[in-house]
Amino acid sequence: MTQELLTLDNATYQYPDNPWRLEPCSLAFKSGEVKAVIGPNGSGKSTLLKLAAHVIKPGSGKVVLDGREMKSISNRERAKVLGYLPQHVQTHLDYTVGEVVSMGRFARLRGAGFLDSNDLAIVENCLEQTRTTHLKDRSFTNLSGGERQRVVLASVLAQEPRVLLLDEPTSAMDMHHEVSFFQLLDQLVKGGMAVGVVTHDLNIASVFAHTLTLMRDGAIVQEGSPRQIITPEVLGEAYGPGIEVMQHPTLDVPVVFPAPGLAGGKGEGA
């Protein structure tokens, strides 16, 4: 049922001008599953995702997409299976939202890449899914941060990928839109997609992710279900003290709170 669509096998990465390195990492993005990559700043989450998306090439080890080693797959072929959203998507040119989303069809079109009616229908559908249809004729650069993040998700969905890798895709969203964003990811994985998402929001990860990958200092500390990872001991190992874990009031998942006594907050009884 769950198929490993994208796997990293002891993949490492060393930045050319920086002593920091990603230690050998092995993990699998499976269809039907949202995997959240969590960890403190500078722990290597984005590097791991870039490696998985083949934006950077592993120094050693390998990345396998849908049974084929990544380096043997052409850019266009890869983009038909794998959608990747970097952390900051910006442009200095004034494209409309409709244009941005239609650019997601790039890998599937030949020649000048004009969209036919089928492509246009897919674009409309992606706008609808991300609730951005009303923004279609607006200028992308004039949108709010959260709106932009929904639009770029729509554009990646227009690639019709089976694996989706998202680097902090909701960092500028209000809670309502963040929840509906993750509800959409939930629907997508139910349709067989594999989703990997880097996030700093441990609670949203706990509620929506099937597995959590916790990183620290360029290495994977532990992988597991939210229940296994969202514990004071495991999180403390990566983040240090200052986190308290409680039970979600209505769902069967753990959630985190800042622990004032340890974190130097306002203190008890304040």
Added chain:
Amino acid sequence: MTRILTSRQFYGIIAIYAIGAGAVFFVSPFLGGETLNMTQVMNGLFHNSPNVDADIFLYHRLPRVLLAFIVGGALGVVGAALQVVLKNVLAEPYILGIAGGGAVGAVAAISIPGMFFQFGPFTSTQFLSLAGCMFCIAGLYWLAQRPTGISMNTILLAGVTFNILCGAAILLIRYLVNPHQLVAMDRWMMGGLDVVGYQDLVSLTPFLIPGLLMVFMQANALNQLAFGEDMAHGRGVDVQRVQRMVFLGAGLATAAAVSLAGPIGFVGLVIPHAVRRLSGYDHRVVLPASFLLGGGVLTLCDLVARTAVHPTEMPVGIITAIIGGPVFLRILLVKK
């Protein structure tokens, strides 16, 4: 304004630009210090009855208009593409420092007494100018080469530095030479399209046409690249290949344009912005439209240059700035 470009819209928009550019292209050879009689010209060309008007048309006006159109078009396309890959709205063909190299070559050729040789199809000035451009392209490419591709940041910074260095070299040459050679140098630096016959055009098309094609072929990928290299990569673009093709294509086309017509400012900067204001940001439209608008505008500017102070003529570089500046400001104002 384009929203999502379909092939119908594309051909519609390009047709409008083509009609405008075509009109300029066909009318301007007949205009000038002396207005040519169209019937005479047609008789001369097609009915084997030679006359002065037909000769002026065929050997003076037509090659000149062709040159203006191709150079203006090339500058427009190169500017549009560089503004994307260098992520800078102020980028233009001369920002790469290539023109600086070309200028040093040309000024050196003018400064050396007796240095009027013919190298294959080129004059000494054209040849050294082209050599200077090529030297700069090679230097930039070498400097910007990285294990992961070419660094566009380095190209931008090194290009600006090349320009400053070349500026200093030109000043040095100017300081050393005989004062009456300064006039010829100044004249070259102002840019000009005064050609006779088709020799120059033929000798430079091997650089210009492949260069432009290399850039044109990246039009769709340029849209992706406008959102950053990682995003473009995720969408399936071979980012390194696109950057290389744009850099080399832009370099070749600029080298050809500079060695032929000297540095003609403003067109490469302003035309792409005008096109984007008028018909949106999709570079599948912006590149061909910049070619047509750039070609048309430079042809018109050259018409003014050779007509305004008849019987002599003005350097076209002055006209492009004097006319182009206010027109562009007007476009900015309308769209505000």
